[in-house]
Amino acid sequence: MSNEKISYPEGADFYSALRARYRTAAIWLSIFLGSLLIAIIALTALIFNVIDGAFGYIAYEYKNPPTEFTSTPVNELTKEELLTVLKDNLSSGAYKKLDWEKPMESRTQADLLELFLERLVRIDTKGTWKMTESLLNGAEIRAEVAEKYPDAILEFRSWLTPQFLVSPMSSRAEFAGVRTAILGSLWLVGIAILFALPVGTGAAIYLQEYAPKNWFTRVIQTNINNLAGVPSIVYGMLGLALFVRVMEQFTSGAMFGVTDSNGRTVLSAGLTMGILVLPLIIINAQEAIKAVPDSLRQAAFGVGATRWQTIWHHVLPNALPGILTGSILALSRALGETAPLIVVGASTFISVDPDSPFSKFTALPIQIYQWTTRAQSEFHAIAASAIIVLLVLLLSLNATAILLRNRFQRRW
Amino acid sequence: MKPPAEAQNFRHFDLKKKFRISESIIQALLFLAGILSIFTTLAIVYELGKEALLFFNIPDVTLGKFLGTTKWQPGIGQYGIWALVSATLVTSAIAMLISLPLGLASAIYLSEYASPKMRSILKPILEILAGIPTVVYGYFALLFITPILKSFLGDNIQVYNMLSAGLVMGIMILPLISSMSEDALSAVPRSLREGAYAMGATKLETSLQIVLPAALSGIGAAIIIGISRAVGETMIVAVAAGSGPNFSFNPLEAAETMTGHIARISGGDLSYNSIDYTSLFAIALMLFLVTLILNLISQWVVNKFREQYE
Numbered sequence: 001m002s003n004e005k006i007s008y009p010e011g012a013d014f015y016s017a018l019r020a021r022y023r024t025a026a027i028w029l030s031i032f033l034g035s036l037l038i039a040i041i042a043l044t045a046l047i048f049n050v051i052d053g054a055f056g057y058i059a060y061e062y063k064n065p066p067t068e069f070t071s072t073p074v075n076e077l078t079k080e081e082l083l084t085v086l087k088d089n090l091s092s093g094a095y096k097k098l099d100w101e102k103p104m105e106s107r108t109q110a111d112l113l114e115l116f117l118e119r120l121v122r123i124d125t126k127g128t129w130k131m132t133e134s135l136l137n138g139a140e141i142r143a144e145v146a147e148k149y150p151d152a153i154l155e156f157r158s159w160l161t162p163q164f165l166v167s168p169m170s171s172r173a174e175f176a177g178v179r180t181a182i183l184g185s186l187w188l189v190g191i192a193i194l195f196a197l198p199v200g201t202g203a204a205i206y207l208q209e210y211a212p213k214n215w216f217t218r219v220i221q222t223n224i225n226n227l228a229g230v231p232s233i234v235y236g237m238l239g240l241a242l243f244v245r246v247m248e249q250f251t252s253g254a255m256f257g258v259t260d261s262n263g264r265t266v267l268s269a270g271l272t273m274g275i276l277v278l279p280l281i282i283i284n285a286q287e288a289i290k291a292v293p294d295s296l297r298q299a300a301f302g303v304g305a306t307r308w309q310t311i312w313h314h315v316l317p318n319a320l321p322g323i324l325t326g327s328i329l330a331l332s333r334a335l336g337e338t339a340p341l342i343v344v345g346a347s348t349f350i351s352v353d354p355d356s357p358f359s360k361f362t363a364l365p366i367q368i369y370q371w372t373t374r375a376q377s378e379f380h381a382i383a384a385s386a387i388i389v390l391l392v393l394l395l396s397l398n399a400t401a402i403l404l405r406n407r408f409q410r411r412w
Numbered sequence: 413m414k415p416p417a418e419a420q421n422f423r424h425f426d427l428k429k430k431f432r433i434s435e436s437i438i439q440a441l442l443f444l445a446g447i448l449s450i451f452t453t454l455a456i457v458y459e460l461g462k463e464a465l466l467f468f469n470i471p472d473v474t475l476g477k478f479l480g481t482t483k484w485q486p487g488i489g490q491y492g493i494w495a496l497v498s499a500t501l502v503t504s505a506i507a508m509l510i511s512l513p514l515g516l517a518s519a520i521y522l523s524e525y526a527s528p529k530m531r532s533i534l535k536p537i538l539e540i541l542a543g544i545p546t547v548v549y550g551y552f553a554l555l556f557i558t559p560i561l562k563s564f565l566g567d568n569i570q571v572y573n574m575l576s577a578g579l580v581m582g583i584m585i586l587p588l589i590s591s592m593s594e595d596a597l598s599a600v601p602r603s604l605r606e607g608a609y610a611m612g613a614t615k616l617e618t619s620l621q622i623v624l625p626a627a628l629s630g631i632g633a634a635i636i637i638g639i640s641r642a643v644g645e646t647m648i649v650a651v652a653a654g655s656g657p658n659f660s661f662n663p664l665e666a667a668e669t670m671t672g673h674i675a676r677i678s679g680g681d682l683s684y685n686s687i688d689y690t691s692l693f694a695i696a697l698m699l700f701l702v703t704l705i706l707n708l709i710s711q712w713v714v715n716k717f718r719e720q721y722e
Contacts (some may be wrong), residue, residue, distance in 0.1 A: 003449065025616035035514040036534060039590075042583045043541050045549070050554040202445030210439055222711065224449045229637065229707040230700060231644025233671050234456065236678070237696040241459035245684065275452055282449070308438050336545025339646035339671070343678045365547045365647075366502035372551045372651055380555060387548050394543060 012313030050391070053384030054160050057134040059145045059152045060174070063122035074113075074121075082112040089120050101352065110163060118175045125174060126152050128377045160385035168351040169362070173371075173378035178386050182354055184266060184346070184361035187337060187354050191270025192277060192334045195334030197327050199274075200281030207282075208289040209252035209311055228279035239272030244344060264345035267357035272340050277330040284326020285374075288319040321408030328401040332394050364390045456700060463693030470687065478694075482659040485672075486691040495657035496695065499667035503578040503649055504642035506663060510582025511638055516631065522590070523597035524619045539645035542587035545648030550651030553580035558652065565664065572666035581648050585638045592637065596630020597623055629717035636710035640703045646671040670695050 009017045069085050077085075083104060085093060098104060098115070107115075120134055124303050126149045129141055134156060145154045167177025203224075211217040243251050244263035251268040252261045292315050300310035346366045354361045364386060371383035467473060471490050482493030518538070522531055557576040561569055569575065600623045608618040624631075654666025655676050668676070674692050682689050 005461050025614045028616050029525065032517045032525065035517035036521055038514055038538055039518060039541060039586055043537060045556060046552045049552055053555065061592065199445045199448060202442045203448065204445035206442035210442060220446055220450060220539060223453055225711065226704060226707050227449055227452060229640055231671065231703055233646045233674055234696050234700045237693060238456050238459055240678065241453055241463060279449065306432060306435055332543065338545065338547040339675055340674050365545055368547050368551065369647065369651065372554060383551060387551060390545065398543060408628050
């Protein structure tokens with residue numbers, strides 16, 4: 001120890017030192033607040049960017065003016081007129097193919113109108129603008145379009161329309177929709193949860209209620225925590241090797257007499273997703289089971305219930321809200337996960353709805369990825385619309401989880 | 413000798429646990445569910461290892477070439493993994509440079525300064541940020557951040573670049589660092605803070621010199637988990653960082669990370685047993701091992717350096 005006498009400031013010196021300390025404190029506080037502000041700004045910018053992309057001006061020309069096909073104005077065409085126009089002008093092969101995908105007579109007027117515009121009139125997009133550009137520089141855009149493309153029609157378009165939700169894929173951004181992708185995502189998440197919920201809950205029950213406290217249990221627990229941190233693309237590689245290749249007989253449906261597919265099915269992807277969310281579900285379910293007080297179990301044992309009776313009649317009902325909340329959160333993770341699907345082999349272009357576990361499929365995040373990486377700006381616009389659809393789905397799932405938690409949460 | 417009369421009226425009770433077949437079946441099923449996670453890990457190691465071995469068994473591929481050269485083109489006999497590792501390092505480093513200070517500062521504010529009302533507003537915002545799918549972040553990086561960077565840097569920066577991907581990845585990891593650090597800070601007992609106040613420390617001095625060091629193990633774990641997340645992140649880099657291996661540490665250039673490479677190559681039509689196919693498994697195995705080691709270190713840090721208060 002040193003013998004130096006430490007001198008502390010006194011009097012006026014003390015107060016000036018104190019003021020300096022308070023100044024530092026104020027500066028740091030603004031730094032702390034500032035970093036939170038940056039996070040908030042980033043979130044706002046992201047949401048703004050997406051909405052900005054989903055609406056705006058589009059300039060397009062008709063390759064073949066509608067008047068070549070019919071004298072009725074486009075907006076007033078009836079279903080019957082559209083049917084005859086399509087039948088007369090499409091090549092018979094193309095018409096038959098469309099009819100095979102979905103009988104023409106059973107399609108709606110909006111569907112037919114879209115086909116008419118897509119196949120016969122052939123819209124040719126000259127340019128698209130984002131919402132803010134369209135609103136702020138509307139006059140300049142109009143002038144530019146009028147000069148460059150005198151024949152073009154300029155209109156303010158919402159890319160996110162009811163039609164966008166129910167249309168299948170198309171190679172033209174103007175007519176593409178997310179129906180196939182939404183259905184694919186639903187199949188995927190459904191299969192994942194059917195697999196992961198029972199298995200995950202079972203594992204949690206085993207670990208909380210049965211497992212002896214020994215090294216083996218600790219290994220299982222550590223392993224589960226580690227699996228939760230494995231990058232999702234590694235699960236994709238596992239799915240590719242295990243479900244797509246090794247178990248091809250099962251996942252392609254060849255075992256069940258399905259002949260027209262390979263292992264890259266919605267079943268393979270769903271199982272991969274199930275394995276991926278399993279650790280999340282186990283950890284959440286464990287927390288929920290842990291929160292059930294021991295007195296409940298002891299009371300059940302006291303009146304002579306067996307271990308399983310205690311769990312089934314007392315522990316599980318009380319832990320159920322927690323388990324379900326955790327599962328919904330796992331679901332929303334599965335819904336937004338993209339990388340494993342790319343690896344397992346989601347089809348990028350598919351316009352037929354998935355109708356069995358052995359179907360080829362695409363999913364919402366896959367479509368977003370595909371459209372974002374296209375060069376043309378009209379694809380970015382539909383990517384933005386698809387993002388809005390995805391975010392709304394996720395938000396409603398999470399809101400359900402929170403409501404569930406608040407409604408059923410019990411404090412002991 | 414005859415037992416007393418009243419004792420004969422009792423039926424004999426066996427107090428041993430009765431064997432019930434259904435209970436045993438249920439327990440066995442639950443046990444299977446419990447050890448499925450072990451099988452998952454084994455399956456990952458086995459499947460990835462098997463294919464990776466096929467890759468390393470090719471006479472042309474040596475470990476020296478794999479770890480010692482910087483060109484990655486398995487199709488024409490170039491197997492230098494560093495071409496991909498460099499991009500992973502650059503994007504992860506940028507992401508950590510963003511997320512670590514911002515996440516830690518947010519955590520200190522939320523845990524030490526914010527009133528309960530502020531917390532109830534700010535926490536959900538961070539949770540929303542954490543819940544946004546990474547492909548959406550990719551869209552944001554490519555179509556929002558990159559144009560902004562381009563308006564500042566002009567032609568110095570390529571359309572696809574590691575900087576924009578890294579920045580957005582930092583935003584993505586921020587909530588993770590922030591919430592894990594906040595948990596660690598909140599776990600520091602009140603008595604420590606009150607002791608500091610009693611000595612005349614300001615709130616800032618208490619937070620930075622007393623609470624922060626006491627929570628260091630938890631924060632260290634958060635940082636390691638953050639790095640592991642950055643290394644494994646796929647979609648942001650696949651969309652915004654570029655497609656094509658490029659051994660470069662210049663964040664303004666386009667380059668492909670390990671994850672981005674797997675995503676791009678496996679997205680195409682890939683024939684089994686081709687060198688492209690097996691090489692992906694070698695990369696994935698490396699990725700798995702790196703993140704596994706990082707996760708194990710983080711758990712070790714927490715257990716080893718945790719300050720125990722009662």
